[in-house]
Amino acid sequence: MAIFSRLFGSAKRFEQAVSDYPVFAAPHQGEGYLLLPAQRRENLASFLDLLPSRIQLLQLTMLELGVELPPPEAASAGSDVSRKLHDFTRSTLSKVRGIEALCARGWRTRTRAGRDGRVFSFVHDIGIYCGTCATNDPPGFAWAIDDTRYSESSRMDSAGNVVIFKRIPFEPRAIRRFHDVIGxxxxxxxxxARVAGGKTIGKVNSFKFLDDHLEGGHG
Structure with a gap:
């Protein structure tokens, strides 16, 4: 019984903490590249309007769960933010019921309500937090829509979606770099979640991508 409590107690506390977590909902659901340009602009405007409250909500809920995240502007290459997120994901989120299916590829196309909507919104807000950390100067990214004209064979997950963006000076012309950091x-x-289920081998730090951004590894 003690082992059972250690394994699943954190997941139970998480369920209680997000029992009234507001669901994140963009004005227009689905993959961005399938939306009209005006719909993509509305999604970005709504996202930017909600961004401060979503970050505060995540920080308060994480604090309730025993994890203190600094404000995004205080995150740096030398901070332990990625390690905190990794440890929390491994110890708690990976054991939450159904989270593997909620976060599986194609998540932008799925509609969620009730408990599943709250759980996924919490994970989505972690992505918002990570992306906002990268908007410091440096590394100097900004939130934007990836409006690159991809072909069907070359299309990235970022296509038409709210992502972080940076224009990198380069000759003969600047490079536009988009990253689907929420994804x-x-x-x-x-x-x-797959590691917890014995389906794959875990990484040393599953949130190392955040360190890569903060260290200037993406431009």
């Missing part, structure tokens, strides 16, 4: 956070939780 990376969601997939990190997915991977750790």
């Amino acid at each position: 990376w956070a969601v997939y990190s939780v997915f991977d750790e």
Whole structure:
């Protein structure tokens, strides 16, 4: 019984902490590249309007669960933010009922309500937090829509979605770099859920992508 309590007690506390967690909902659901340009702009405007409250909500809920996240502007390459997120994901999120399916590829196309909507919104807000950490100067990214004209064969997960963006000076013309950092956070939780289920081998730090951004590894 003691082993059972250690394994699942953290997941139970998590369920209690998110029992009234507000669901994140973009004005227009689905993959961005399938939306109209005006719909993508509305999604970005809504996202930017909600961003401060979603970060505060995540920080308060994490604090309730015993994890103190600094404000995004205080995150740096030398901080332990990625390690905190990794440890929390491994010890708690990976054991939450159904989280692997909630975070599986194609998550933008699925509709969730009630408990599943609250759980996924929490994970989504981790991605919002990570992306906002990268908007410091440096590394100097900003939130944007990836409006690259991809072909069907070359299309990235970032296509038409709210991502972080940076224009990198380069000759003969600047490089536009987009990163689906919310997707990376969601997939990190997915991977750790698979580790917990014995389906794959775990990474040393599943949130290392955040360190890579903060260290300037993406431009």
